[in-house]
Amino acid sequence: MSPKRSDMRMPYPRRILGQLLLWISLCLSGQAIADAASLDQAIRRLGQGGFDGTEKAIGELLASGDPRVVPILEALAAGSLQVRKADGAIFIARQEGGEARLIDPLTGEVAGAASPGTMERVRMNNRLRRVIEAARGALTLRSPDPAIRRQAADALFRRADPDARVALEAALAAEKDPAIARRMREALAVLTLAGAAEEAARLEAVAVLARRGDRESLAILAPLAARGEGELSRAAEAARQAIEHELRLWEIGQNVWYGVSLGSVLLLAAIGLAITFGVMGVINMAHGEMVMIGAYTTFVVQEVIRAHMPGLSDYSLAAALPLAFAVSGLLGIAVERGIIRYLYGRPLETLLATWGLSLVLQQAIRSAFGPTNKEVANPSWMSGAFEVGHLAITWNRLWIVLFALSLFALLMTLLRRSAFGLQMRAVTQNRAMAGSMGIRTPMVDALTFGLGSGIAGIAGVALSQIDNVSPNLGQGYIIDSFMVVVFGGVGNLWGTLVGALTLGIVNKMVEPHAGAVLGKIMVLVFIILFIQKRPRGLFALKGRAFET
Amino acid sequence: MSLTGALLYLNDVTVTFDGFRALNGLSLVIEPGEMRAIIGPNGAGKTTMMDVITGKTRADRGEVLFEGARDLTRLDEAEIAELGIGRKFQRPTVFDHHSVFDNLLLALKGPRSVWPTLLAPLRGAERQRIREIMEIVRLRGLAAEIAGNLSHGQKQWLEIGMLLAQDPKLMLVDEPVAGMTDAETAATAELLREINRTRSVIVVEHDMAFVRELDVKVSVLHEGSVLAEGSLEHVSADPRVIEVYLGR
Amino acid sequence: MIARFFLAGFDRRVALALIAVLAIGTVVPLLNLMLPASHVLHVPDYMVALIGKYLTFALLALSVDLVWGYCGILSLGHGAFFALGGYAMGMHLMREIGPRGVYGHPVLPDFMVFLNWKELPWYWHGFDQFWFAALMVVLAPGLLAFALGWFAFRSRVTGVYLSIITQAMTFALMLAFFRNDMGFGGNNGLTDFKDLLGFNLQAATTRAGLLAASSLALALGLLLASAIVGSRLGKVLVALRDAEGRARFLGYPVERYKLFVFTISAAMAGVAGALYVPQVGIINPGEFSPANSIEAVIWVALGGRGTLVGPLIGAGLVNYLKTYLTAAMPDAWLFALGGLFILVTLALPRGVLGLFDRDARRPRTAAVDPIPKAAE
Known part of the structure; x- marks a missing residue:
């Protein structure tokens, strides 16, 4: 499965995403939240202009840095975000009996009901889904809920998305919970090893992963160790053995x-x-x-x-x-x-x-x-x-x-x-x-x-x-x-x-x-x-x- | 000490059950042709001693020699029985579903391993010997009777008859007169003396009258070792024996 | 000498049973083959298969009785010996199929081709020869019984402990034979047999012949059992059943006697299994199920253990009941079987035969406690 995913990489959305994340981190680090009117406009645009339009609208939403965006993106990913055909207004629809109950995406309040046929789903494709997924990871890194932050850090650890680096570093700097900070550092270490960082930084990253010591760290260290040459490889090999020994005990x-x-x-x-x-x-x-x-x-x-x-x-x-x-x-x-x-x-x-x-x-x-x-x-x-x-x-x-x-x-x-x-x-x-x-x-x-x-x-x-x-x-x-x-x-x-x-x-x-x-x-x-x-x-x- | 002459020689035998010493350095010598009575309070180790001699229980320590040479601690029950040691249990144990005749036939000295018994026919000599034994143990005319239907006393005698048929050199008899009438007790004492003419006997018994009637050397067991040995008069006078057993 | 040996345990009852068994073995095939289907006395084909099966069950019951009734060893694993004999025969039948299998492989049975096996496992060699398979029918269960008995009897494992060990043995074998890696066809077992010694297994004549062979085997088994039971060795077996300690102190090496009868009995069960398999056309690991073994025990108990004829009657009665009930009232069968276990142990400790027994050669206490305590 995984090699296939890397084949499907698409440069364009990635680049956009990188910029978006930069914005987000800038916004979140102390900027005022965007005003409700522009947010409302952006939401409306989710339903316009086909996939490209939707993607652009997502970018604007993310740029707002508003945490209320998260449930909207989730609804979008889940396919429950719908456009009212009559006026182009966007709602989260919840199916109840024969008709759909409409929920205002920003306020979360019930905004009425719709009979079948009057609504249309905002269409999704895999590219959009990936964009949303990564964006959500970045947004959730700053969530007030520590459990969500932890999940986000773990998700990044697994996905090793180099574009998330800036967001991750910013989040780490602001993180107060030492356990979550550790997880973020580990995610960062994965990014370091994946990218073209200097030897010293990479050695440091290996040490971080060695301390983490689980099967996932092992999976990252093993190819490094297999290279067989250089200090980094030796360090990775040592870490691999230590982890394997410990894992065997576990x-x-x-x-x-x-x-x-x-x-x-x-x-x-x-x-x-x-x-x-x-x-x-x-x-x-x-x-x-x-x-x-x-x-x-x-x-x-x-x-x-x-x-x-x-x-x-x-x-x-x-x-x-x-x-x-x-x-x-x-x-x-x-x-x-x-x-x-x-x-x-x-x-x-x-x-x-x-x-x-x-x-x-x-x-x-x-x-x-x-x-x-x-x-x-x-x-x-x-x-x-x-x-x-x-x-x-x-x-x-x-x-x-x-x-x-x-x-x-x-x-x-x-x-x-x-x-x-x-x-x-x-x-x-x-x-x-x-x-x-x-x-x-x-x-x-x-x-x-x-x-x-x-x-x-x-x-x-x-x-x-x-x-x-x-x-x-x-x-x-x-x-x-x-x-x-x-x-x-x-x-x-x-x-x-x-x-x-x-x-x-x-x-x-x-x-x-x-x-x-x-x-x-x-x-x-x-x-x-x-x-x-x-x-x-x-x-x-x-x-x-x-x-x- | 003429150890080689002794029929049975127990030296420093110790048996422990979960920390409880059933036998504690027990030593005992039985001469050929001797009849010995073993007495002692409950828990003195009488039955355990029999178990060790017959191979039912293994000794933790000590020697048990038969005829000076055979080490009984290394053999199992069947091998010890084959050497010529017979045992009568406290409760009469006969084969309830077999006839008196078959009980004696199975006990009769002869082949004990699988193939010979599978093919062995009944010989006239065997039939003759069984009739003789039935005479001795007063079971004449009961050859076809099922052993399970005999009276308690008759079962005791059948079991003694089986021991006779086995023709052992040494016979161990555990409380042979328990539950018998006075007349049966007297007859049993007579029977044992008769048996003793041709072989050695060890009798464990509680019934003092019976032991007196036997009139043989007595060993008193107490807490797993021999406390006193000698004639019944001699041991009865021993203050330690009086203390642990007879006195109170 | 040999005649005397075989006639030692013979009595009127055994003679009658022997005649009855042999009569079934000749009359039923004749009625099946000679009479037209419309005739009143014609025995239909399914009936031939059924009676043939019952005969093999009777032999199994006899083998259980030999150890339980006469030696006090309650084996809850005789179904395993039966199944091993059956597998040995099944392996021969599989080899007999040769290249006529679905995949047409010249040597490998279908299931091995299906599992992508390249060559025959070593333990399948020789089974193309009937004499070898026949030897294995007796040897495989015999050796297993010998090995298990050698360990168990020597360590003086008796009574319910032994029963549970035998049950664990058949359970372990069942699990093992369910595995595909074992090379015995796994879950599906061995089936789709074609012929035996050149005779088509589907043919009515072959089926009639198998029934006759089963009745002959049962008769021989009965003769052998009666010879063993009637010999002095048989008396020793009963003796050690009733008072094992006494037998030991008389000098009998008890464990060897047990080992002898246990091994013979296992081989007998193996023969029964070998005759069963071609008649039902399949052998699978379900035959190792502990429930099968214990069901054989109730045949013996119902008929009357410690008698030679009882097991045959019991096997016939219970299996007829099973055939009838599983067809007529499937739900009632387990109630009936379970009830039978309870009824027989509580009310009929000497079995059906005990009801008619006027034989005085039994202790008066028998009604209360026919088989004295096994756990010494």
Whole structure:
């Protein structure tokens, strides 16, 4: 794409643009803003004289240096600037129903409506679009909004437009925010390297880019370094190597983050299983379906809230959490009372019966909701991303990591500190003794299983944010969850935590080298071999009692 | 010390489970033809000792020698059993789905590896030996009975019968009379003495009356090592034994 | 000697099953080929394919029962052995196509030409020979089972852990076979077969012959299984199923016994898969899906595990139900299958055959706990 763009370079508009930018910077550096009447005239001329006329009018608008010009240019670029055929007046048109609402371009106020056919769009071509784009970059460098200034500096860094140099230098001189000033200097450095500056200035520019140290700087430095001769080239090569080394570290960091993120998903899926399988010894193949039902609960809650209380949409997840816990938990209790309690001490039969249950649950959901994926929206506070250094972190992943860890902490506290946790551990360790001490063991069994299932439901709420909500949701997690629990060591929640994070990170570290599928296979093979080496997992309890 | 003459020689054996020392420098010598009773409070390491001898548990440290030469710490259960060490579990463990006859047939000294057992026919001599053993362990006439349907005492005896069929040089017996009636207990003591005529026996037992009836050398285990050794009268008089076990 | 070996585990029930299997293998092809389509007793072609498929499933069920019912190893990966046998046969069938493929390449199968491969991967060599493919049908699953079992049994991985390992194995294989790079046709698998040993696979006579071959294989499998089960080794298997520790302390090298039966059983599943593929005309990675393996387990459970005839009955019943329901009420099939799992484990622990069993040679506790705890 990019080489083509340089072929299409057109000398004429570039020259004009350079002059325009000069004017702008002169105007902005303390000149009075042009009077409204001449501005109005210029706007009118946007719709006259074809492409050339439009271009000239753009030049006049830019020359005014008035920040109100920016939205007009944007409207022009977006194609919503229209001419009223009757009198040649220019409006920003917003389509509403059958007719267009007309907005005065300068004041931003609604100036009436137009029926179809009475208006005509101001025509655009690629040349004009480029002119506008560059002009907007220059204008926005002086915007009062720091975010816009930063964007403008970054845009110039990428485009390396030599004509923008004067504007950029002027903007840099006036810039107060050191972070933005740095970005402007970096953009300037790119221009320096692109142009025919002196050696010293170019060396300085290389140093600036080396400090920036990202992939884009690398792309600029690499051809310089490849030239192979002279001090500049050597400096560029040194900078390139330094940047590459640092980027590699960042990349490892990024993969670790992805790994932690995957690990937290595994943790969510496995943590309920760690209770039913790890603590109770019950192998529940329908565990994934408990997760799936939690996700469907989220979907239903979202739909209900959207229909009846649209203002609360952002909080539907908060409402879904307790409901998913309740739905999956109650289902779990019913399953324990109805099936599993007849199968205690027969893990293989439990495995088969719960597998059957998982088929029934999948089909039930499929029959009720249909086989297709259901859309569960991210609330606004979970969308988007931010950067730490060169790490890209999406909000939803971050929330899920935090959520998984808090859920883990909560569960740990529950098991360690509450009376129920004590009873649960008592029943697990010595059922007969616990029973003879007055603990109602059947009740504890049912509640423990309910707890494990309920947590699976909660996991479903979180997973609905990053995975497709379909009847097959659970199946994708069941083998992974078992791997995590077995790898970590059965009956040990810390093991589950460490197991999940380890497997997540290992998976994501292997992935860039082996590809996703092969990476997953390698992890599976690794676990198969690992289980054979340490059949009781990473954090196995050792002892006679455990073996018999 | 005539180590080479000893049938079983344990020296400084230590086993640790998560920081808990189940055996702590245990040393024990069993002579050929000897019957030894092991007593000790719960957690003294009696069963762990058996586990180490039979290869179920690995020792962290120490030697376990059989017939002076064979290092048991390097072998697994099946290899140790093949050397001639039989074990009876605390809870009677027989093959519930097999008949009494088949249980004894499987225990009978003979081929243990895959291909021979696949092709081995039943020989007259084997049938004869099984009849003899059923006589000894008082299960005559029950050859076709499914082992799972036997009474508790009968299962204990079937298991002892299986050990006899295995024809070991050393037999480890874990609490053979737990849950037995007095008459059965007396009969079991008689049976063990009978067995002891041809082979060495180690009996772990809680039942003092039974140990008295056996009338053999006693080792008292406490916290993973031997606290006292000698006749039952001798160890009963030992103040340390009284302190940890008998007295209170 | 050999006759005695094979007759050791023989009883009336096995004899009846053997006769029934062989009867199906002769009568059904005859009724299909000899009678005109209008005749009442004529067996339509689709029925021949269906029954042939059921026979291979019955062999798979028998192989699962051999390890699970008699040795207590619940394998959730036998579908993988079945599929490997199927792929070995499929590779032969692909080579048989020769230059008749869509692209007309003399050696390379169509999918390789499509993927721009220049030459045959090394592991595709030899599959042009039937004897080699036949050997691989047994060896590939057998060696995989041997390797997995050698690691797992030696480390004393038992019970549900072993089940999960076998499930992970088939899952990993499924992912692997989905990859185009593996050279097994990726997602689409191997298909568009033309002929086998010179017989056109579309011809009614070939299909009838395949059914007969399947019934013969099943009969031989039944004979072999009954010989193993009836031997002293078979008694050892049941013994270590019920009390592994006791068997060890009697001096039996338990892991070798498990390895033996696991390997034999995997090879048996491989044969079943090899007969399945030419009858359905395709093999793809979906056959490795963990759900397939576990479905085979329910055939055995429904029929009656630890019996030789039960798995055959179970495979027939469940698959007939599947054929019927997926056509008549597609939504109901998974409900029925899932319900079957629950029903059998809760109410029919000894399977259908257990309902008719007046055999006293079982402990009285059997109704409560037919297979004692596997997780020791």
